[in-house]
Amino acid sequence: MSNSKSESCNDSDLEVFEEKSFSCDKFLIKIFTLITCIKVLLIPTYHSTDFEVHRNWLAITNSLKIDEWYTSSKSQWTLDYPPFFAWFEYALSKAAVFFDPEMLKDDNFDYASTNTKFFQRLTVMIADLFFVYGVKEVGQVFCKSNKSFVALTLLSLCNIGLLVVDHIHFQYNGFLLGVLLISIAKVSRVSSDISVLQGAMWFSILLNLKHLYLYVAPAYGVWLLRSYCLKGDKFISRFLKLGAIVIFVFCLAFGPFVHQIPQVLSRLFPFKRGLVHSYWAANAWALYAGVDKILSVIWKKAGWLDNIKVASMTGGLVQEESFTVLPTPTPLVTFLITFVMMVPALCVLFFKKEKHSNSKNFVRCVVICGLTSFMFSWHVHEKAILTAIIPLCVLSTIDINDARIFILLSSAGHAALFPLLHPVYLTPLKLFLWFAYFLGSLILFKNNFSGKTLHILEWLYLALIPGMTIYESVLHRVIFGDKLPFLPLALTSVYCAIGVSYSYIIYYCKYVFEDNAPIQNQRRKSTENSTKCELEKDA
Structure with a gap:
């Protein structure tokens, strides 16, 4: 009798689980449909030079032979993504011919017909299906309630950083971050060997779509080694399986280009570019460059410097300029700093059992590695902050400490992206997006957690961000006219860099030094609940 009753309960639980999963999927589809409608409205808006970059890549992969893809230099926008992304562009070009064949001519520079705009915008929206699937997958692993899944769906699919960078500025970050998720x-489903191997395959594919995800590869390496290879007594066979998958994917990607590997690598890692990008990403080097600029002014006033390049490190497009007062870092120095800063987090993930036995700590390590590379790497793009913000979305819906860092990091990180939308008429849109996402995040977290999320000084810092955006977009021109054109960009980068750096330090310290009380409490509650259920069954 008790067995049949137990079986009946299990069947009921399964039905409830399936119903809940179906309900979550429907919500996910509804939000994706709604946000896609908003993206459609953004089709006619401003787009950056990245629009022409990707149009040129469509033309290169469609018009030229494979062995010319990474050697052609007809345009300044040469192909500099890994082979799988080149094949992705090639596949898109086969559809592009039905919209406007003129966009596929490799000598048709700066071509942007109405059909071309519509097609390229449409491809980004369709590629976002990978992002939707990624959100669904991580939601099934980490979200234990409808509330947390709803929050994850809204925070990720409505992320204003992706909206700005992909659907106005123009890129395919949603597609790539979907593969990451x-x-x-x-790989977080450590109880299933097949799932872990599939995760390793997906990450290998990601590296061959965009090589900059190498920066989070150390977190994957440590996690797979500790939670998969060293689990049980099958280290050699499991290690060989992982190695075989990685080697197979890389051979598949680089095989057609085997005779031009040096040329491909020179495109992927262009170290001749400067330390900072077209305008400073909001990282440690923005603070470093800001200090150098202040010191150069003081040095000049004191008569210690005679000839200073006015545009040095503050002239917009920075290539191989040097700092005026402070030492100029080299690519090797930035690589060593980045690697050294990652080591403590990787050691914690490997050696502390309570870390490598919990997949949430793997995601935290991915966030830390992503942030470390953003903070200290060579020639960092401002868009790279999304590599940390999007994975942090997952944890922010289930832990109040992650939620606090998410609000700070996303608010500062998203504001740092706004100078990408430099037309003045987009200023109201930028402010509306920032306020809507910020307030939406606060409401979701208040609904999910009890207690205060932010401290008073953190509130004060965030309160000044809209004013900074207004100054960068409007007030600077009113006050200074055409003078000091790079000043508002520098101020934006430095101010946002303070928030990003603060988030990075707090999050890193909590990851390395926090005690295990929360985990132990969860285990104790789980044990108490199990005991209570057994007593009820006996009764």
């Missing part, structure tokens, strides 16, 4: 979800 899929791989995170797969």
Whole structure:
């Protein structure tokens, strides 16, 4: 009798789980449909030079032979993404011919017909299906309630950083981050060897779509080694399986280009570019450059410097300029700093059992590695902050400490992206997006957690961000006219860099030094609940 009753309960639980999963999927589809409608409205808006970059890549992969893809230099926008992304562009070019064949001519520079705009915008929206699937996958692994899944769906699919960078500025970050989320979800299911191997395959594919995800590869390496290879007594066979998958994917990607590997690598790692990008990403080097600029002014006033390049490190497009007062870092120095700063987090993930036995700590390590590379790497793009913000979305819906860092990091990180939308008429849109996402995040977290999320000084810092955006977009021109054109960009980068750096330090310290009380409390509650259930059954 008790067995049949137990079986009946299990069947009921399964039905409830399936119903809940179906309900979550429907919500996910509804939000994706709604946000896609908003993206459609953004089709006619301003787009950056990245629009022409990707149009040129469509033309290169469609018009030229494979062995010319990474050697052609007809345009300044040469192909500099890994092979799988080149094949992705090639696949898109086969559809592009039905919209406007003129966009596929490799000598048709700066071509942007109405059909071309519509097609390229449409491809970004369709590629976002990978992002939707990635959110669904990580939601199934980490979200234990409808509330947390709803929050994850809204925070990720409505992320204003992706909206700005992909659907106005123009890129395919949602597609790439979707692949990242899929791989995170797969490797987090450590109870299933097949799922872990699938996750390793997805991450290998990601590296061959965009090589800059190498910066989070150390977190994957440590996690797979500790939670998969060293689990049980099958280290050699499991290690060989992982190695075989990685080697197979890389051979598949680079095989057609085997005779031009040096040329491909020179495109992927252009170290001749300067330390900072077209305008400073909001990282440690923005603070470093800001200090150098202040010191150069003081040095000049004191008569210690005679000839200073006015535009040095503050002239917009920075290539191989040097700092005026402070030492100029080299690519090797930035690589060593980045690697050294990652080591403590990787050691914690490897050696502390309570860390490598919990997949949430793997995601935290991915966030830390992503942030470390953003903070200290060579020639960092401002868009790279999304590599940390999007995975942090997952944890912010289930832990109040992660939620606090998410609000700070996303608010500062998203504001740092706004200078990408430099037309003045987009200022109201930028402010509306920032306020809507910020307030939406606060409401979701208040609904999910009890207690205060932010401290008073953190509130004060965030309160000044809209004013900074207004100054950068409007007030600077009113006050200074055409003078000091790079000043508002520098101020934006430095101010946002303070918030990003603060978030990075707090999050890193909590990861390395926090005690295990929360985990132990969860285990104790789980044990108490199990005991209570057994007593009820006996009764």
